[in-house]
Amino acid sequence: MDKATLLNGIAERFDAEPQYLWAKFPEYAVFRHTGDKQKWFGAYMPVAAEKIGYKSGGNVALLNVKCPPEMVGGLRRMQGVLPAYHMNKTHWVSLVLAEADADLVWELLAQSFVLTKSR
Numbered sequence: 001m002d003k004a005t006l007l008n009g010i011a012e013r014f015d016a017e018p019q020y021l022w023a024k025f026p027e028y029a030v031f032r033h034t035g036d037k038q039k040w041f042g043a044y045m046p047v048a049a050e051k052i053g054y055k056s057g058g059n060v061a062l063l064n065v066k067c068p069p070e071m072v073g074g075l076r077r078m079q080g081v082l083p084a085y086h087m088n089k090t091h092w093v094s095l096v097l098a099e100a101d102a103d104l105v106w107e108l109l110a111q112s113f114v115l116t117k118s119r
Contacts, residue, residue: 001097001098001100001102001105002061002097003044003061003097005102006044006063006097006105007029007044009106010031010042010109013106013109013110014031014041014109014113015034016031016032016033016034016041017031018030018031018044019031019032025045027044027045027046028043028044028045028046029043029044029045030042030043030044031043031044033113033116033117033118035118037118039116039117039118040116041065041066041109041112041113041115041116041117042063042064042065042109042112042113043063043064043087044061044062044063045061045062045063045064045085045086046059046060046061046062047059047060047062047085048060051085052082052085052094052096053082060096060098061096061097061098062082062085062094062095062096062097063094063095063097063105063109064084064085064086064087064092064093064094064095065092065093065095065108065109065111065112066091066092066111066112066115066116067091067092067093067108067111067112067115068091068111068115069090069091072089072090072091072093075093075108076093078100078101078104079099079100079101080095080096080097080098080099080100080101080104081093081094081095081096081100081104082094082095082096093108095108
């Protein structure tokens with residue numbers, strides 16, 4: 001999945017626009033709930049391949065999503081799913097957008113949206 005497909009899909013499905021919070025990392029974006037708490041339900045980050053254990057150069061587009069801790073181990077065995085980059089590895093995973101199945105990306109984003117929603 002490419003960045004444009006991801007951003008358009010999140011806007012359509014979750015009514016959320018990317019927020020670019022860091023001057024040092026202008027391409028990193030977070031997706032938040034609307035309302036008081038504005039909790040994140042996703043974070044898009046193109047990171048250097050070497051930082052996530054890949055040998056090839058260049059950047060790898062990741063999407064961090066929250067999931068139940070009991071699912072993390074099983075998810076990490078799937079193609080395109082890694083321990084969360086710069087997030088709590090017990091509750092979050094990173095999806096390699098070029099490798100992860102698109103249906104899995106949307107399913108996990110929807111789950112993350114529900115898990116992070118204020119109650």
